[in-house]
Amino acid sequence: MTDAAETPGGEDYLATLAGVVADVDSAARRIAAAQIEELRALAAAGRLAEAQTAQRNARVQVHDMALRSIAAEVGGVMRVTDRTVQRRIGEARTLIEGFPATVEAWEHGRIVRGHAIAIVETGTSLPAEMWSEFEQVAITRCERDTPNRVRGELEILAHRMHPRSFAERHEEAAAGRCVRIVPGRDGMSDVIATLPTVVAEGIHDRLTQQARAIIDTRDERAAAHDGAGAAFGEAAATRAEVGDGHGDADSEDAAAIVATDNRSTDQVRADVFADLLLAGTPALDDTRDTTAGPLGAIRARVQILIPAATLTGEDDGPSDLAGRSPIDPATARSLAGGTGVWERLFHDPTTGVTVATDSYRVPSGMRRFLQARDQHCRFPGCRTAAIRCEVDHTHDHALGGRTELTNLAHLCQRHHSMKQFTAWRVRQLKGGVLEWTSPLGRTYREDAPTPAVAFTPAAPPPPAPRAPAGPAPF
Known part of the structure; x- marks a missing residue:
C-alpha cells in the first residue's frame, strides 16, 4: 500500500513538503548571514593590509607584501590558496565598501546572493562615483525577479548610464574576438569562441534546432534503414577522416548510426558542431548532397x-x-x-490591445505580439526565450478558454508540462500578469517583463517664453 506521505496532494505529503520548504528557507537565511559575515571579515583583512602600509608611508610593493601575508594567514584557516584569498579580499571590499545598499538589501532578505553578484559585476563597469546611483535602481529591479532574469537588464542599465557610448565600447571589445582551445582530461578539450553575443546566441540556436531535428526523426530514419545494427561508435570514427574535406560516413555507416543512436541533446549538438566545422554539413543530413538538406536549411533565430x-x-x-x-x-x-518577419507593433497604453480569435490556433500577428510582451517563459525564474517556447492557454481551450491575449502566455516545454501534470496552478490577471500557486498554496506573481530597453520618447521642449506685453492701444 502506498504511504500517504508519498501521495501528491495528500495531507501527509503536503505537511512533509511544507516542512522541507521551511527547512530550506531557514537554511538559506543562515547561509546568507554567514556569507555576509565572511565578506565583512575579508574586507576587514584588506583594510588591515592597507592600514599597515599607511602607517609606514610605504610603496605599493610593501602593501602587496602585507596583503599577501594576511591572505596566506587567512588561507590557512579557509584551506584555500593565498592567491584565491587575495582575490576574494578584493571582491569583498568592492561589495562591502562600494555597494553598501546592496549588502543591506541582501542582509534583510530583499535580494539574494545571485542578485548581489549581478549588481557588482555589472555596476563595476561604471566609474566608482556612479555606483551608488546605479545600485539604487538595480536593487529595486532585483526585488521583483530572479538573478538570471535581471542580469541582462542590469547590463543595459549600466551601458546606458556609462559616459562612453555602448557602440564605441562594443567596437573595442569585438576587436578581441578569438577562438582558443583549453586541453581537458581523457582526450577531451574545450573549444572556446569569444564572439559578439548575437552571433554566439545564433550559433547555439541553430545547433539546438538541428539536434532536435535529428532526435525527433530517429524513428522515421531508422525505419528507412532496415537491418542497420552496427554500433554508433564504430561509424563515428569515419568522421575523423577529414582529409578529403567531407568526413561523411558511407550509407551503411549512416544506417548503423541511425539504428543505434541514443545520444542526448548535448551530445548531438556537439557532434553537429564538429560536423559543420570539419565538413560544412551535418553527417546525418539525408539530403546533404543537394542544395540544402533538411538540417542544412535550418537557420539560426534570435529574438x-x-x-x-x-x-x-x-x-x-x-x-x-x-x-x-x-x-x-x-x-x-x-x-x-x-529579417523577413519584421513587423511594427503598436500598443495603445490607454485602450490596450483586444485581439482575439475563435480558433485554437494562435494567429501569427498575435503570436508576435505575445513574443514581444512575454520575452521568455512566464514560469517564475525561467528565461527560456519566447521563440523557443509554446503559447499556452492559461485557461485550457478544451475547457472553454478563449484564444485571446488575456488568456495566452509563453511557457517552455518543461513548465508547460508542469502546468498540465502537477498541482501547480496559474491564472492570468490584467496586464498579462500571471499568478502561480504552488502545491503548498504559495503564490508567485509574474509581471509581464518590463522592456530592458527604453521606448519612452524624449520630453517635449519647454514652451518659448512670451514677450512682455506692450502698452494697451488707445
Whole structure:
C-alpha cells in the first residue's frame, strides 16, 4: 500500500513538503548571514593590509607584501590558496565598501546572493562615483525577479548610464574576438569562441534546432534503414577522416548510426558542431548532397527588442537580446533590416490591445505580439526565450478558454508540462500578469517583463517664453 506521505496532494505529503520548504528557507537565511559575515571579515583583512602600509608611508610593493601575508594567514584557516584569498579580499571590499545598499538589501532578505553578484559585476563597469546611483535602481529591479532574469537588464542599465557610448565600447571589445582551445582530461578539450553575443546566441540556436531535428526523426530514419545494427561508435570514427574535406560516413555507416543512436541533446549538438566545422554539413543530413538538406536549411533565430530610436540612428544605446544580454546598435539595425518577419507593433497604453480569435490556433500577428510582451517563459525564474517556447492557454481551450491575449502566455516545454501534470496552478490577471500557486498554496506573481530597453520618447521642449506685453492701444 502506498504511504500517504508519498501521495501528491495528500495531507501527509503536503505537511512533509511544507516542512522541507521551511527547512530550506531557514537554511538559506543562515547561509546568507554567514556569507555576509565572511565578506565583512575579508574586507576587514584588506583594510588591515592597507592600514599597515599607511602607517609606514610605504610603496605599493610593501602593501602587496602585507596583503599577501594576511591572505596566506587567512588561507590557512579557509584551506584555500593565498592567491584565491587575495582575490576574494578584493571582491569583498568592492561589495562591502562600494555597494553598501546592496549588502543591506541582501542582509534583510530583499535580494539574494545571485542578485548581489549581478549588481557588482555589472555596476563595476561604471566609474566608482556612479555606483551608488546605479545600485539604487538595480536593487529595486532585483526585488521583483530572479538573478538570471535581471542580469541582462542590469547590463543595459549600466551601458546606458556609462559616459562612453555602448557602440564605441562594443567596437573595442569585438576587436578581441578569438577562438582558443583549453586541453581537458581523457582526450577531451574545450573549444572556446569569444564572439559578439548575437552571433554566439545564433550559433547555439541553430545547433539546438538541428539536434532536435535529428532526435525527433530517429524513428522515421531508422525505419528507412532496415537491418542497420552496427554500433554508433564504430561509424563515428569515419568522421575523423577529414582529409578529403567531407568526413561523411558511407550509407551503411549512416544506417548503423541511425539504428543505434541514443545520444542526448548535448551530445548531438556537439557532434553537429564538429560536423559543420570539419565538413560544412551535418553527417546525418539525408539530403546533404543537394542544395540544402533538411538540417542544412535550418537557420539560426534570435529574438531582439530594439527601440525605435536605435533603428532610426537617433540613439546608439544597446538593444536587448531576449532578456539575456545587450547587443550593439549596428548589429541590431542590421538584423532588423534583413529579417523577413519584421513587423511594427503598436500598443495603445490607454485602450490596450483586444485581439482575439475563435480558433485554437494562435494567429501569427498575435503570436508576435505575445513574443514581444512575454520575452521568455512566464514560469517564475525561467528565461527560456519566447521563440523557443509554446503559447499556452492559461485557461485550457478544451475547457472553454478563449484564444485571446488575456488568456495566452509563453511557457517552455518543461513548465508547460508542469502546468498540465502537477498541482501547480496559474491564472492570468490584467496586464498579462500571471499568478502561480504552488502545491503548498504559495503564490508567485509574474509581471509581464518590463522592456530592458527604453521606448519612452524624449520630453517635449519647454514652451518659448512670451514677450512682455506692450502698452494697451488707445
